Structure formats: structure tokens, C-alpha cells
Amino acid sequence: MTTAGSKILEGFRPIYTATCVERLEAAGAVVIGKTNMDEFAMGSSTENSAYHPTRNPWDAGRVPGGSSGGSAAAVAAFQTPWSLGSDTGGSIRQPAALCGIVGVKPTYGAVSRYGLIAFASSLDQVGPFTRTVRDGALLLSQIVGRDPRDSTSLDWPEPIRVPDAERLDGVRVGVVRELMGEGTEPGVRSAVEAAIGHVEALGGSVVDVSLPNSRYGLATYYLIAPAECSANLARFDGVRYGHRAADAEDLLEHYERTRGEGFGPEVKRRIMLGTFALASGYYDAYYAQAQRVRTLIVRDFAKAFETVDVIASPTSPTVAFRFGERTNDPLAMYLADTCTIPVSLAGLPSLSIPCGLADGLPVGLQLAGPAFSENRLFDVAHALEQAIGFDATPPGVFA
Amino acid sequence: MPAVIEAEVVRHVARLARLGLGEDEAERMRGELSVILDYVAEIQALDLHDVPPTTHVVEVKNVLRSDDPAPSLSRDDALREAPDVIAGGFGVPRIG
Amino acid sequence: MSTWEPVIGLEIHVQLSTRTKIFCGCRLSFGDEPNTHTCPVCLAHPGVLPVLNAEAVRKAIQVGLALGCEIAPSAIFHRKNYFYPDLPKAYQISQFDNPICGPGRFPVLDERGDFEVGITRAHLEEDAAKLIHLSVDGRRAGAERSAVDFNRGGTPLVEIVTEPDLRSAADANTFLHQLRQTLLFLGVSNVNMDEGSLRCDANVSVRQAGTTELGTKTELKNMNSFRFLERGVDAEIARQIAILEDGGRVAQETLHYDPASGSLHSLRSKEESHDYRYFPEPDLVAVEPDPAWVEELRRDLPELPGAVRRRWVADLGLSFEDAEVLSEQPELVAYFQRAAALTDPKLAANWIRGELRAQLRELGQEPWESRVTPELMAELVDLVAARTVSQAVAKDVLAEVIAGGGSPGAIVQAKGLGQIADSGELEAVVDRLLAENPAQAQELRDGKEKLVGFFVGQAMKETQGRADAAAVTAIIRERTA
Numbered sequence: 001m002t003t004a005g006s007k008i009l010e011g012f013r014p015i016y017t018a019t020c021v022e023r024l025e026a027a028g029a030v031v032i033g034k035t036n037m038d039e040f041a042m043g044s045s046t047e048n049s050a051y052h053p054t055r056n057p058w059d060a061g062r063v064p065g066g067s068s069g070g071s072a073a074a075v076a077a078f079q080t081p082w083s084l085g086s087d088t089g090g091s092i093r094q095p096a097a098l099c100g101i102v103g104v105k106p107t108y109g110a111v112s113r114y115g116l117i118a119f120a121s122s123l124d125q126v127g128p129f130t131r132t133v134r135d136g137a138l139l140l141s142q143i144v145g146r147d148p149r150d151s152t153s154l155d156w157p158e159p160i161r162v163p164d165a166e167r168l169d170g171v172r173v174g175v176v177r178e179l180m181g182e183g184t185e186p187g188v189r190s191a192v193e194a195a196i197g198h199v200e201a202l203g204g205s206v207v208d209v210s211l212p213n214s215r216y217g218l219a220t221y222y223l224i225a226p227a228e229c230s231a232n233l234a235r236f237d238g239v240r241y242g243h244r245a246a247d248a249e250d251l252l253e254h255y256e257r258t259r260g261e262g263f264g265p266e267v268k269r270r271i272m273l274g275t276f277a278l279a280s281g282y283y284d285a286y287y288a289q290a291q292r293v294r295t296l297i298v299r300d301f302a303k304a305f306e307t308v309d310v311i312a313s314p315t316s317p318t319v320a321f322r323f324g325e326r327t328n329d330p331l332a333m334y335l336a337d338t339c340t341i342p343v344s345l346a347g348l349p350s351l352s353i354p355c356g357l358a359d360g361l362p363v364g365l366q367l368a369g370p371a372f373s374e375n376r377l378f379d380v381a382h383a384l385e386q387a388i389g390f391d392a393t394p395p396g397v398f399a
Numbered sequence: 400m401p402a403v404i405e406a407e408v409v410r411h412v413a414r415l416a417r418l419g420l421g422e423d424e425a426e427r428m429r430g431e432l433s434v435i436l437d438y439v440a441e442i443q444a445l446d447l448h449d450v451p452p453t454t455h456v457v458e459v460k461n462v463l464r465s466d467d468p469a470p471s472l473s474r475d476d477a478l479r480e481a482p483d484v485i486a487g488g489f490g491v492p493r494i495g
Numbered sequence: 496m497s498t499w500e501p502v503i504g505l506e507i508h509v510q511l512s513t514r515t516k517i518f519c520g521c522r523l524s525f526g527d528e529p530n531t532h533t534c535p536v537c538l539a540h541p542g543v544l545p546v547l548n549a550e551a552v553r554k555a556i557q558v559g560l561a562l563g564c565e566i567a568p569s570a571i572f573h574r575k576n577y578f579y580p581d582l583p584k585a586y587q588i589s590q591f592d593n594p595i596c597g598p599g600r601f602p603v604l605d606e607r608g609d610f611e612v613g614i615t616r617a618h619l620e621e622d623a624a625k626l627i628h629l630s631v632d633g634r635r636a637g638a639e640r641s642a643v644d645f646n647r648g649g650t651p652l653v654e655i656v657t658e659p660d661l662r663s664a665a666d667a668n669t670f671l672h673q674l675r676q677t678l679l680f681l682g683v684s685n686v687n688m689d690e691g692s693l694r695c696d697a698n699v700s701v702r703q704a705g706t707t708e709l710g711t712k713t714e715l716k717n718m719n720s721f722r723f724l725e726r727g728v729d730a731e732i733a734r735q736i737a738i739l740e741d742g743g744r745v746a747q748e749t750l751h752y753d754p755a756s757g758s759l760h761s762l763r764s765k766e767e768s769h770d771y772r773y774f775p776e777p778d779l780v781a782v783e784p785d786p787a788w789v790e791e792l793r794r795d796l797p798e799l800p801g802a803v804r805r806r807w808v809a810d811l812g813l814s815f816e817d818a819e820v821l822s823e824q825p826e827l828v829a830y831f832q833r834a835a836a837l838t839d840p841k842l843a844a845n846w847i848r849g850e851l852r853a854q855l856r857e858l859g860q861e862p863w864e865s866r867v868t869p870e871l872m873a874e875l876v877d878l879v880a881a882r883t884v885s886q887a888v889a890k891d892v893l894a895e896v897i898a899g900g901g902s903p904g905a906i907v908q909a910k911g912l913g914q915i916a917d918s919g920e921l922e923a924v925v926d927r928l929l930a931e932n933p934a935q936a937q938e939l940r941d942g943k944e945k946l947v948g949f950f951v952g953q954a955m956k957e958t959q960g961r962a963d964a965a966a967v968t969a970i971i972r973e974r975t976a
Contacts, residue, residue, distance in 0.1 A: 004541070015476055016535045018542060109457045117541040121777035122455060150544050151462040151779050152455070219439040228777060230416060231574050234585030235539045237417070239489050239643065241480035250493045252417075255578055260419025268418055269431055272409070275416040276432065278576070278772035285443055287774060291452030293442050298453055330431055331438055347456030371456075415770055417578050417585075454775040460569075460783045466513050466550035469520025469534070477533045477645070487529040488627055488642025491580040 004117045005039040005049040005067075008236045008243045008262025018115020019150070020084060020126050020143040027142040032080060035070030039264045040233060041091055041119040043067050044336035047327055048266045056099060057394040058361055062320040065095030065336070068129070072099040075129045077397055082139050083129045088119045089221050090315075090340025092127045093352040097315035097364020100354040100392050102136045102381075104128050105340075107371045108347030109154035111140075112147030118232040120225035121152075123344050131392045133353060133382040137162045140374065161375050163382035168204030171380055174308030175206060178214050179339045184317040187358025192314045195355035195365045198387040204380075209304040209311060213296040217342035218334060220297065223290035224345075226274030233271055236262060269330060294345050301346045305370045310380050313339050315352040315364030343368045353381050354390040362390075403433045498704040499739070501732045502712075503667050503697055504615075504659035507674065508652050509684045510622060510692040511554045516649035517621050518545030518588065525690055529627070529644035537649040539583035544778050547572075551651035552595065552782055553792070554683040555619045558653050559596025560793050561677050562614045569783045570595040572619075572776040580643050581623040589654075591773045594618035595782060601657075601677075603670050604801050606815050612670050613658030624648030647691075653683075659698065659709065664728035668721050671695060676800040680825045688719050695724055699731045701739065710735070711745040715752055716762060727752035731759060803828055811840040820848050826863040833869035838876040846876055850890055854897055867896050875903040887960040888912050915961050918970070921954070924962070925970045928953050939975045947971055 003009040021031060038048035046054040046069030054069045056062040057077040064073040068085025072095035075083050085092040087105035096103025104127040111126040118124060128139035141160035147153045175196060180189055199206050238244030238258035245257030263271070277286035304311060316336055326333040343350045343366070350368035357363065365384070369377045409429045413420050420428060471477075474487060483490035515522055519536035536543045559566055573591035596617035603610050624645040655674070661667045675693060678686045686693040695718045700710035715731055718724035730752065735745050750759040798806075804818040813821075821831045821844060834843045847862060851872065855865055862872075875893060878884045884892060884907055892903045892912065900906050907913055915921055928950055929936040939946040947968060954967045 002541070009541070012480060012541075014542075015472065015479065015540060016543075109459075113542075114544050115542045118778075148464065149546060151546050152457050152459070152544075152777075154457060154459065216442050216445075219442045222435060223439055223442075227774060231576055231584075231586050231772075231774070234416075234576065234578065235541070235583060237578065237580075237585060238482060239491055239580055240538050240583060241540065242482075244482035248492045251491060251580065254492045255417035256414075256419030259417055260421075263418070268420070268424075269428065269435075271416050271418060272412055272428055272432060273435060275412045275772065276404075276408070276436075278774055279412060279415065280770045280772070283772075283774075286439070288452060289442055289445070289447065290439075291454060292447040292450040293445065294453040295450050296447070298456065331434055415772070454571075455777065455780060457780065460781045462547070462780050463549035463552065463782075464520075464546040466515050466548050467520065468515050468522045471521045471532050471534050472538075474528065474530050477530045477538060485629065485640060485642045486627060488644050489530075489580070491626075491641050491643060493639055494580070494626075494628075494641055 002034060002117075003051070004041070005037045005051065006262065006264065006267070007050040008259070009241075010243060012242055016115065019112035019147045021115065023143050024139075029082075029142070035068070035074050035083060037070055038067035038091075039267050040117065040229070041067040041086055041088055041124075042229070042266050042270055044090070044094055044333050045321070045323075045326065046070060046095075047323065048264060050264050053323060056320045057397055058100060059320060062322050062361070063098070065098035065316070065320065067091040067095075069095045071129050072096055072101060072103065075099070075131060076101050076392070076394060081131065082135060084126055085129055086116055086119070086124055086126050087340075087344065088123045088125075088225060089344050090337040092129065093340050093350060093364065093366060094316045094336055096129055096352045097354070097366075098320040098362065100362030100390070100394065102130050102133055102351065102353050102385075103364075104136045104140055104351040105344070105349065106140060106144065106374060107154070107349040109152050110144050110156065110349070110374070112143075112150040112153045114147055114149040118228075120228040121232060122228060123225060123347075133351075133378055133385050134162050136351065137374075137378040144374075157372055158375065161378070163375070163378040165379035165383045166202075166386060168199055168202040168380060168383050171199070171204035171310065171376075172308040173199045173204055173206050173380070174209030174304055174311045176211050176214070176311055176313045177208055178211055179313035179342075183335065183338065184314055185319065185358060188314050188317060188319060188363050191356035191358055191363035192312070192365055195384060195388055196312055198384055202383055202387060207308060209308055211297070211300040211304060211342060213293065213300050214342040216293050217297060217345060218338055220290045220293045220345060221337070221341045222273065222334060223277045223286050224294065226270040227277045227287050228274065230271045230274030230278065233263070233267065238262070266330070297342050298346045301342075301348060301370075309369065309373075309376060311368045313366050315339055315366040319358050319361035319363060339366055347371065349374050349377055351377060351381055353385050353388075354392060355384075355388050356390065360395075404429060404436060499701045499732075499736045500704040501662060501664075501728075502659045502700045502702060502709060503661035503664070503728060505655075505657045505661070505667060505671065506696040506698070507655040507671070508622075508694040509558070509655065509678055509686070511551055511651040511653060512682070512684050512692075513548055513550045513554065513651055515548060517548050517551050517619070517651035518649055521649065523650055524646050527646055529642070529646060532646040533648075537583070538645055545588060545776075547779060547782070548651060551619060552784070554651075554681075555595050555617065555653050556784060556789060556792055557681050557683055557796065558655070558678065559599065559617050560789075560796055561681055561799055562596070562599045562601045562617060562655065564596035564599030564614055564617055566784060566789050567593060567595055567597055568786075569593065569781050571781050572779045573773045574776050576772040579623070580641065581626050581648065583624065583645065583648060587620060587623070588776055588779070589620035590618035601670075601674070602801055603666075603673050604804050605666075605669050610666065612660045615656040615658055617653050617655045620652050620654060622647055622650035622652045659700075664725045664732065667697065667728055668725045671724060672721060673801060676823065680797050680799055680828075682825070688721075691719070694719055697724065697728050697731075699728055699735070700745070701732060701735045711747050713745065713747065714749045715759070716749055718752060723752060723754050726754070726757065727759070730757060734759060797825065798828075800828075811835060811844075813841060813844050817841075817844040817848055824861075826861065830863045830869050834873045834876070837870065837873035839880050842880055843873065843876045846879070847872060850893060854894060858897070865897060866899050867893070871896050871901075871903060878903055878907060882963060883907065883913055885914050885960055885963065887955070888914070891960075912959075912961060914963050915958055918966065921962060921966055922970055924954055924957050925950070925967065925974055928957070929974060936975065939971075
């Protein structure tokens, strides 16, 4: 059964297998189940699942993050050593951060999207959740590379290595000040700064870098992603599969009721937003403008990577929040992804590693690099992981 | 750009998207969309006429498939998940 | 009363004859059981992605080159969004502002004067699936339910859009005819209007003759035969003129021509709203054809029907009509050219177009698949030209060649069918006939001219058609003068 957390796919049995799953099975992995998520990967808390909530293993009163919150919580709770998630604007990295585990969002095109139910096609990537960076690298090494069924998947220049670097000699780490400003919880800021503090001790250097247009990331993302999703989710029409409204009089009623009944509030919001952004009369001001800002953001990163090898920031400006805290304010929920979204818009590889606790809850450090720099990212993340020495065992998980 | 979008626009967009929204739902949607559109308005002030749009972040071109047939699904498999099957096809209600 | 000028542009959808669909590996099919050529991709299951068929790109570029279009250095695909049950993704992958083939000009040969039609663009897209309407008469109107058959969904299409350069329904017909033949010669499509592999919509408006501003246009959907195109466009022109002469205004709308009643119906329905929200397709990357490859394709284009006709009329002295008929199919062109190279082209044209096709039609054969090779045909034409055999005998010999008799010369020799050229022998025949029919001979001498035919007929009978009719006539006249 595959539902993508949506009522519109209740009872749906897929008729084919995703490439990334095929590759893992071919490598000997055993698929033990599918996990909860925000409906169609839209959300940052897994509260948008049409089925049930997923709790954060560190505090059952708090969300695991999202949208791949089920995958993150399952690994954090030691139900499975590895899981896969998908990341469009932060949906692997943010729940990894909130659950105190490692989450990897590869370069756009690294992992085939064939079989991944599309949210925003130009941003979606599949990636691993693991408890260690080495596991993350190992899992990614098995799913990376060109797939003839995905035109945007890429020939991979070099194998993904399992990292063993202990030092960061010569590595230049850039700290993005714009992503550590207001809205960042003090506990998050101090944990991230402490983690970055290890860089020089390990032989690397730390400089400040600027991504001036990252402040527009959220606005840009909330036009591009909904626009793409409005088309991607149009296929859920109750004709070939999935929910179908009963006794519709005619085709129009069939469509409107099937989709009105099948989709939850956040999905409807984004379909509406995206349809609006693409509609005649609004396209240039909204969608086309967002694509231009996306260019500025891509350029910001290119410029930053002229002087640094890796960019560091918090993964999420906050630790895990309580259930219901943000569900009535969509914009507040969107702010959970301010640090991860600019990286997604630029299509760059990025991962989150746990770097400490704030008020007893995990804090994630986001590292990002230029396209195809996964091996270096894993090296840096592994070295820092060893230096930080985070214990990824939630209190009481083995009680 | 209006900070608040009109109910008529909400209805038009919902129709384009084939989303049935109840009265209350549409009104709530109007409020939420207004807040979000107000927020994203910050990028509209930017003068970007000389900036090209980014539609793809991958640089690859000419990804093509050779014209070789692959097996199709059996009809039973194709229709397996269909909510309504008539005459070997996917049933749909009366069209317009 | 003012004179009105019709302004017509066409949009033609051409199904490409690739082996597989444009974005997946399912085979193309026609007339098979519903939903037997589908896969997760063309059923738009969650998570699937399109991968572009290289052969569809090649064929689209060939079409563009044949229409004189510029081939885009970089073409991209867009999503065209609308809900309909025959469109499984609820968007059609099509092209918008960067089509594979840009502007071009297409010369049309016409007996009443050649003309040129501007081509706005030719772009690649996927075909929709087929709806089966479950009502008594199979029509949409009144159908309680419909069923979707996705076999056709995803067939590669090239949509050709012309400039509004056509000025009459007849011109539109002539253009479409030559376009169809061009596509046939390219070998890119079956161009079968009955099966829907060639479909035509027409945009029609009228304006006062001598003005340049365009009137309000209507779109005529699915003019799917040459006859319907001409009749439908003529009906629409008449309708618009009547409205305008009444002081009314033409409404911009989509119309459907009903060939049974000859009338036009508006296609508007309540779910229709024309905001397709085109945006670049993120699942496909740009197509950037190598210019050297495009040049290679250009070089390898076959000689197209327009050029063939022009050459035959100018160089071989063929009539426009002969040239037109003999260039209907590329195989026929090859056949005729081979035969014409070996004998008198005009006579060959006459025989192939006329007697050969007539005799083969009875058998349901085409010249190029018959036993009459172009070489054998040329040999027969030579025998006729040299007056070795009469027309009548030649027809019989042709029938024997069709039946597998081999060389016409050998048949003539073996059966002694050669035309009697010896005037002594013919004179003897005529003298004997005059003697055997004294009454008719006298009437002829008295001026009853009709009886020449009687004696020629008798002479033919006597010689089993081997007599040269002209020579016999001359002898009869001489003897009865």
C-alpha cells in the first residue's frame, strides 16, 4: 500500500517499484515497511498526514519534523537502522535535525526520482536517514546514479565513498550569517556555533560568507513548489486509481468532489497557491519572477563556493515544536524550512548532522557544498561527527 | 498587487484546479492565501528584467530514449486500481 | 454589396509513425482491444517520469525541414494544464514558446497558380487517449457514461500551425493535400485521416476585401476529411458573411462541423475554461539538435511531391494532371521514374496512370507491388511507341504480364501478335472485305462515311487486332474513293 499520507490514495497498491528501492533491494537491503509523512510531502511536522500523527522519539509531545517525519522517527527510535525520505525544501534534513539523526539531501539529479511521487519536480530528491554519517554515505552509494527512466538523473562522476577523515586540514568552512539571524533559537545558535568551533581544531578554517538573496528563498520556494505541485497532483482525478467521489452527476462534479474530498487542507492550499501563480495574468508577477529570483540564489551559492568548500548553518532555526503549535498558521510552519530551502533551490547537496541538544532536544547542523561534492561533504560531516560525539539515543528509547 | 485576494478569484482558481471547496473552506482559503501572497510580494519589488529564469538546475541536454518497445501492462493490471471499469475501459461519469 | 475575403489558417495534428509512444516504451497501435498498450507512465501513475523518444525528435525535425522551418538550436517542453479524462496527467506535455521547428514557408503547386503558405511552427506533443461514449449512437451528447482507452494516449504528435495565409476552402484543401503527400514522402506518418493519424482544425475569419485587419476568428474542430474541410470551411465562411451583412458580430468560439447536416455547432461547455497555465516541464531537459546532424537530415530528405511535379512538368513535358496523379505516393514516383528513364515519358505516364492502374485496381494491387516491373512496363510502352503492337493488343499483353507472363516482347513474338505493318497484307484484307460486303462497299462509295468504321472494325476482327487502324483507314479510303 502506498498513500503518500493522503486520503486520495487510500488503499492504493502501486503497480511498479521505484528505482531507488529496486537498487537497494538489488544491493541486499530488505524493505520492512513504509512510513508516515505529511500528505504528499507538504509540511514540516508530519501533522498533515491524513492518517495519524508521528511522535518525536525525544519527546512524545513534539513533532518529528517533516515532511519525511515517519522515516526520521523510525531511525531515531531504533526501529530500523536506515530509511529513505524525500527532500523538496528540507523534508529530509529538518526532520533529521529534529530527531537527532543524519539526513542527506543529495545533489539534484543524484538519485532517480522514478517512483517518487512528485511534489515539486525541479526540487525533489530522495535521500537517506541514518544514525551515522558513514551509514548515510553507504546507503547513498547504492542508490546514486543515472537511471534511464529519469531524464534529470545524472551520470555520477565518482563512487560515493564511506568517509574516514578525522581531520579537516585545508577545508574552508563558510558560515552563513543570514541563516543564523533572528528567528534562530538561542539554544540552536549556540549548539551550531559550538560545532563549527571544532573546525579549526581539526585543521580547517572558518570564514563568514553571505548569501544575500537567501532571504527571498522562502517566498521563491512558495511560488515554485506549489506551481509544480498544482500540475503534479492534477493526476489524482479518481479515474485510474485512488479515491473517487460517489454518485457524481457529471464530470465536473466528479472532479471537484473527488479532489475536494481526497486532499487535505495544506495540499489544497498549495494547489490553490500554485494554480494562482501560474494563472493567466499572474504568471509573470509570480511564477516567472520566482524563477528569476531562483537564478539569483543559484548565483549567490556559486559566488560563495569561490572562497569556501562547505557552507554551514543551522538546519532548522528551532528544535522540535509541540503538536498543534503551528498548524493554524501556515506561514509559521513554512519558516521551519528557511535554512534548507535556499540550498534546495540551488539543487546542491546538503546534509544535517546532530550537533548537540538545546533544552534536551536535538539540534541539527546543516552542511552544504557545490554540486557533486557529496564525498567531501561526507568527509567533513564525519570528522565533525566524531569531534562532536553526539549520542543519538533518545532518552527512554530502550527503557 | 492586492494584499487580499477576492472571493471571485478564489472561486476561479478552485475551478481551474477542480477543487471543490465548501463556502467556509473557500473563505478560510481566501484569508490564508492572502497572508501568503502578501508575504511573497517581497520578491515582486525586485527589478529582475535582465535576470534569466532558472527552470532546471541540471545542465544536461538531449536525454533521449531509443525507439525500442518495452512490454506493456496486461489489461487486468492496467485496470487493477481503477474505481470504475466499463467495457475494458476506465469509467467516467457523463461529460458536460 | 461588399466583397468579403476569407482568411484561413490551419492547425494540423500528425501522428508520427514511431514504433513506441513519445514518452514510454509502449507500442503504437490502432484498433486493438482497449487498454492493452499501457504502462505506469502513459497511465500517469504516481511517481512516473517521461523520457523522450529520439525517433520522434528525428521525425519532427524532418517535418520541419520539409516545411522550410528553422530548426530550433534549443527546444524545451511545457506542461499544458487542463482536466479531461483522456489526459491522464491532467496536463499535456507539449511545446510553447520554444518549439522544435520555428517559422517556415511551404510552396503549394496548384493548376490555378502556385501559392505559398507560411508555417508558424511545428511542435512535438503527446496525443490524448480515446474516449468511448456509452450511448445509443456513440456520441458524447446524451452519453450517460464514457470509458477511457489509453492505447492511443502518448502517441507522438507533430502539430503544424500555419499562418492565416489561405484565402479559400479550396486553397486550404489543396494545401492540406500537398502537406499530406509531403508527410507520406517523408515516411514520418501513416497520414490516414480515417484513422486519425492526420487531423485538421481550421481557424476561419472574413474581412472586407482590400483591408488588412483580421476579423474575429472561429475555430473549426476536426475537419477530418478533405471533403469535410472544404465543406465545413465554406459553410463557416458563408455563416460569417451572413452575420456581418446583417450588421451582426462574429463570436469567437469553437465550432464542430456535422457532415450529416452540413451545419456547425458550438462546442462550448461549462467545464471549459481556457487558461492552460503553461510552464516549463521540469521532468524533461532541453533538446539541442546537433547542427551537423540537422544538415545531414536536410541532405537526406527525399525529393518532395511539389518538387517532383515541377520537375516532371518542366523536364518531361508531363501534364499537370499526370504529374499530380503519378506523385500521389512515393512508391509510384519511384516506379514511374524508373520506367520513364527507359522509354517515352509522356507515353509511359499515360499508360501507368491509365491502363496499368485500371487493370491492377481490379486485383487490388499497386503498380510497385505487381509483376509489372518498371522495366517490363517500359518495354511494353516501347512496343506501342514503335507501333509494333496496337493499343488493343498492348492492353491484352499487359494483362498477360500482370498474370506473370514476363517480357511483353516475348509474349508478342510467341503469339504472333505483332502489328501488321506490311501494307500488301493489309490491302489484301481490305480488298477481300470489300468484295465480301458489296452492299456496304457501295454505300460507302456513295458517301456514307460512317461505314469506314464498319470496315476498320471488320479488319481488326480479321487480324485479331493486329492491324494498324490508321493504315487500314487510309487503304479503305483509297479503295473506295
